[in-house]
Amino acid sequence: MNLAQRSIRLCLYSTSAQVSRTKWDLMSAVCLERKPVLSGELNEIERKFSRMLADIELENSHKSDHEVRYETETLQAELLKSKSLDLDIEQTLQQTAQDFEDAAVDEYNKFVFESRITEADKANDLQNLERKLDRHLLLLVQQKQWDQKIWALPQGLQKDGETMLQTAERVLREKCGDDLTVQFYGNAPCGVYKYKYPKMFVSREEEGPVGAKVFFFKAQYIAGYVDHNKLKLQEFKWLGREELMSSLSQEYYRNISQFLIDEE
Structure with missing residues (x-):
């Protein structure tokens, strides 16, 4: 190792030592x-995908109690029209599945969703x-x-x-x-x-x-x-x-x- 190389190495060593003591x-x-x-709000692609998943879930799902009751009462109504079925008066006075569905739809239509924009947003x-x-x-x-x-x-x-x-x-x-x-x-x-x-x-x-x-x-x-x-x-x-x-x-x-x- 010549003198120049030794000088460079000594300089580098002293510099690194100085940095380490900083x-x-x-x-x-x-x-x-x-x-x-x-x-977050869904974009158009996300909304389409969400609707597709909902349709798939509906197709693969079993009937709910409400749907079974609705079909049963629809069949009973058809039999009553043809006078093939006798029902008690108490049964006819009960709320039907259709009445319940109409009431639920009416309540849903009156429901107002809360805005995502709060008073703090408006006032910034x-x-x-x-x-x-x-x-x-x-x-x-x-x-x-x-x-x-x-x-x-x-x-x-x-x-x-x-x-x-x-x-x-x-x-x-x-x-x-x-x-x-x-x-x-x-x-x-x-x-x-x-x-x-x-x-x-x-x-x-x-x-x-x-x-x-x-x-x-x-x-x-x-x-x-x-x-x-x-x-x-x-x-x-x-x-x-x-x-x-x-x-x-x-x-x-x-x-x-x-x-x-x-x-x-």
Whole structure:
């Protein structure tokens, strides 16, 4: 090995050693989702397929008690017309299957289906969970980062002795209060996002962290609400997939979109 090769290897070794000693802040972020409450509206192909399955099920199904009763009473009515059958007066006064069917059809025609568009949809209330009931909603909170406010998932620094999951659970309580009931999906993070701090905020004299590594944990909303009045949280909103890009940075959105289920 000549002198030039030794110099290059020494340079590479010193560079890798310097990188390995670089400090990073460790953070946990919670990707809290509210699952759809309603099934999505069917498109034309899905409606045709649904009708086909219903027709197949009808053809292969056995007769219900109502259908058997209807056929029996129809036969009895024909026999009565031909005076081939005698019935008691009490039997003739009972509600027939046809009467029951007519009453059921009349009640169905009076029934009005509830609209999929809620009052929260009409008001575009981004803090209300009653909006977009057929879509996934993701919780974003407004947080201060250096000298500006940004929208991001609830996130915070890891404390000594905490696992990353414990940090995520604590951060969610601190940011959103104790009234939220959620379920975390396992102990392992579902993604990671790394970024460096601006040079103006990094101390040159101290060997402090040069950036942060954010570990994402997925959780499902069960019940409760975000208590932003009692805590220091200034703003929050529940957004659908198509609304995230307008609030998040491109790089941040690209990282979290990798573990979000595509709704289309």
